[in-house]
Amino acid sequence: MTTLRGFWRSKTKAAPAAETPRILNTTETAVIPPTALIPIDLDIAPNDPLLAYIRQNPAVFDAAQLKLDSPAVAAMRQAGVRLPLVSQGELIGLINLGQRLSDQEYSSDDYRLMNDLATQAAPALRIAQLVQQQKLEAVERERIAQELRVARLIQQTLLPQELPALAGWGVSSYYQPARAVVGDFYDFLYFPDGKVGFIVADVTDKGVPAALVMATTRTLLRAAAERLEAPGAVLARTNDVLVQEIPPKMFVTCFYAVLDPATGHLRYANAGHDVPYHHTGQGVVELRATGMPLGLMPGMAYDEKETTLAPGDYVLLYSDGLVEAHNPARGMFGFPRLQSLLSTHADGATLHHFLLAELAAFTGPAWEQEDDVTLVTMQREGAVNSEQLTVNSHPVEFEIPSAPGNERLAMARVAEVVGDLLPASRLEKLKTAVAEATMNAMEHGNLYDPDKPARLKVFVEEAPTSTGSVRVTITDQGGGKPLQPAATPDLEAKLAGEQSPRGWGLFLIQAMVDEMHVHQDDQHHTIELVMHLADDHA
Amino acid sequence: MSNNLITHVRKAADSVAVIDISGELNGYGEETLMEAYAVASNGRSQTIILNFSNLEYMNSSGIGLLVTLLIRVQRQKQRLLAYGLSAHYQQIFELTRLNEAIAIFDSEQAALTAVTTPA
Numbered sequence: 001m002t003t004l005r006g007f008w009r010s011k012t013k014a015a016p017a018a019e020t021p022r023i024l025n026t027t028e029t030a031v032i033p034p035t036a037l038i039p040i041d042l043d044i045a046p047n048d049p050l051l052a053y054i055r056q057n058p059a060v061f062d063a064a065q066l067k068l069d070s071p072a073v074a075a076m077r078q079a080g081v082r083l084p085l086v087s088q089g090e091l092i093g094l095i096n097l098g099q100r101l102s103d104q105e106y107s108s109d110d111y112r113l114m115n116d117l118a119t120q121a122a123p124a125l126r127i128a129q130l131v132q133q134q135k136l137e138a139v140e141r142e143r144i145a146q147e148l149r150v151a152r153l154i155q156q157t158l159l160p161q162e163l164p165a166l167a168g169w170g171v172s173s174y175y176q177p178a179r180a181v182v183g184d185f186y187d188f189l190y191f192p193d194g195k196v197g198f199i200v201a202d203v204t205d206k207g208v209p210a211a212l213v214m215a216t217t218r219t220l221l222r223a224a225a226e227r228l229e230a231p232g233a234v235l236a237r238t239n240d241v242l243v244q245e246i247p248p249k250m251f252v253t254c255f256y257a258v259l260d261p262a263t264g265h266l267r268y269a270n271a272g273h274d275v276p277y278h279h280t281g282q283g284v285v286e287l288r289a290t291g292m293p294l295g296l297m298p299g300m301a302y303d304e305k306e307t308t309l310a311p312g313d314y315v316l317l318y319s320d321g322l323v324e325a326h327n328p329a330r331g332m333f334g335f336p337r338l339q340s341l342l343s344t345h346a347d348g349a350t351l352h353h354f355l356l357a358e359l360a361a362f363t364g365p366a367w368e369q370e371d372d373v374t375l376v377t378m379q380r381e382g383a384v385n386s387e388q389l390t391v392n393s394h395p396v397e398f399e400i401p402s403a404p405g406n407e408r409l410a411m412a413r414v415a416e417v418v419g420d421l422l423p424a425s426r427l428e429k430l431k432t433a434v435a436e437a438t439m440n441a442m443e444h445g446n447l448y449d450p451d452k453p454a455r456l457k458v459f460v461e462e463a464p465t466s467t468g469s470v471r472v473t474i475t476d477q478g479g480g481k482p483l484q485p486a487a488t489p490d491l492e493a494k495l496a497g498e499q500s501p502r503g504w505g506l507f508l509i510q511a512m513v514d515e516m517h518v519h520q521d522d523q524h525h526t527i528e529l530v531m532h533l534a535d536d537h538a
Numbered sequence: 539m540s541n542n543l544i545t546h547v548r549k550a551a552d553s554v555a556v557i558d559i560s561g562e563l564n565g566y567g568e569e570t571l572m573e574a575y576a577v578a579s580n581g582r583s584q585t586i587i588l589n590f591s592n593l594e595y596m597n598s599s600g601i602g603l604l605v606t607l608l609i610r611v612q613r614q615k616q617r618l619l620a621y622g623l624s625a626h627y628q629q630i631f632e633l634t635r636l637n638e639a640i641a642i643f644d645s646e647q648a649a650l651t652a653v654t655t656p657a
Contacts, residue, residue, distance in 0.1 A: 404566065405542070405562075405564070405566075407597070408562075408595060425625065425626065428626040429626070432597075432626070432630070435595075435597055436597060436598055439597060439598075439599075489634070491605070491634060491635045491636065491638070491639065494605050494609075495605065495608060495609055495612065495639065497609070500602075501602045501603075501605035501606045501609065502565075502598070502599065502602035502605075503598075503602070504598035504601045504602060504634060505598040507598075507633075507634075508598050508601075508630065508633070508634075511633045
């Protein structure tokens with residue numbers, strides 16, 4: 001029989017896959033030892049007349065007999081190929097036969113045998129080729145999938161796990177990568193003086209290279225921000241280091257702002273990133289500051305600007321995935337549309353939901369996301385009335401079982417929530433007031449019934465007319481009867497036996513806090529304690 | 539239980555006893571405080587000094603307790619002094635005007651000096 005010894009791929013790059021010929025170098029093993037086989041490297045040009053001939057005569061042919069002005073056939077003759085071709089209307093491969101052992105011409109029976117063999121071998125060879133091709137594609141798909149996984153992993157490690165919790169501020173973020181691979185990132189930096197840095201950036205690439213540049217940029221920004229206060233200086237420093245590290249043709253656009261939550265003051269600089277919008281009571285304003293993207297060239301300077309967020313104002317940071325989204329008619333979402341949408345929407349907490357709904361309506365349901373979409377919003381809370389106050393603040397709620405001495409648990413929990421918001425001396429006062437009110441609730445309201453806990457809520461909130469306050473409410477389950485009025489206890493009367501030595505509770509509470517309010521219904525008493533954050537009531 | 543008050547009585551000078559107070563001064567410490575007062579008065583002390591240096595927590599019931607103590611002290615024609623109060627509790631003494639009946643000092647030495655120096 002014959003032995004198949006090897007495949008030679010055609011170098012005919014332009015030829016479609018089906019026309020890519022392969023050569024089967026065969027011989028009769030009984031005579032010629034395998035070592036004598038000569039590999040044939042055959043180039044067939046796409047315009048070689050052989051290809052047209054084969055399409056018209058899909059059968060075995062003898063290269064030595066074929067009269068065709070074809071470089072490929074000439075090459076076959078030279079290589080001693082007598083009987084090329086396994087074919088099925090397409091040139092799939094060649095069978096290379098040497099001379100007959102008898103040195104006689106191949107007979108018509110031989111040709112019939114060859115044709116039968118070719119008919120059997122062609123589909124088998126074609127299938128083998130397809131299997132091989134699929135294996136290669138599967139490897140490539142797995143490689144790409146693996147790269148996506150790595151990029152996503154890098155991204156997940158880098159994006160902040162938590163939003164800044166700032167008293168009087170609502171911060172929200174939205175991030176949706178395109179094709180599961182990153183280009184955008186955002187970050188929050190926390191400074192010892194209470195200020196918070198906001199970063200939104202976009203790397204001009206996708207996949208692992210972008211993720212790595214993202215990681216580098218994030219580290220450089222953090223390092224620069226630790227040593228330098230001014231946002232412009234931070235970007236300039238980051239740029240100077242990044243430009244040495246970044247692969248050519250890649251760069252990073254980046255907006256960096258530092259917020260002072262206590263005052264609403266915002267300092268910012270921009271390295272070629274989409275200009276953020278500031279929603280004010282008077283309209284929507286662009287936060288413009290000029291500067292080149294990071295990583296393009298060294299020695300760049302970055303404009304530094306500042307603004308102040310009044311209560312109710314918000315600032316939206318975003319990436320081009322939003323503004324450069326297209327609708328089916330290839331229209332772009334665009335900046336003017338975004339700006340006018342923002343002017344209709346004052347609530348930062350629902351802004352992302354609103355914008356994404358608008359984006360979906362614009363692009364239509366068949367939209368395949370073109371680029372990463374990143375949204376980061378910071379809103380200074382601005383309560384207009386008490387109802388809105390409650391909506392805007394997120395109380396910390398807990399229950400204290402009614403048992404003697406448990407008021408100290410309430411003190412500790414409240415102190416934990418309030419933390420540094422109040423100076424130590426005022427925190428002590430609030431703790432004393434909380435202890436007294438909780439004691440009243442457990443003892444007089446709930447009669448130390450273990451099934452009736454005292455309920456506490458701690459609100460930290462911002463009001464439009466002042467810098468904000470801490471509110472604590474303590475609720476018992478002993479409503480119906482009136483709470484003791486805060487009669488001023490008189491020490492002399494007590495010492496003279498005209499008043500009980502006790503009865504200091506409500507008096508003490510009132511003296512400790514800036515405001516005290518009592519609410520009651522059929523089931524409950526609630527004592528509300530208010531401490532202003534500004535130390536003007538000390 | 540709820541009484542986390544610990545007292546210790548010692549003689550600081552002729553007819554002067556100090557009650558060292560530590561822990562919590564609340565309504566549940568009445569027995570402990572009154573026992574300490576009885577011990578302190580036993581040596582016919584004319585002056586009782588309360589040492590609040592180790593006071594962790596005092597509530598309105600504790601203030602009521604001090605008023606009760608003050609009534610007894612005044613009946614016995616004794617004097618009640620205090621030192622070691624934190625700024626917070628000093629302020630509460632002022633609000634309740636307890637500081638007008640219980641003289642407050644910065645230190646034990648200052649309190650002793652005031653006692654032994656004729657007014």
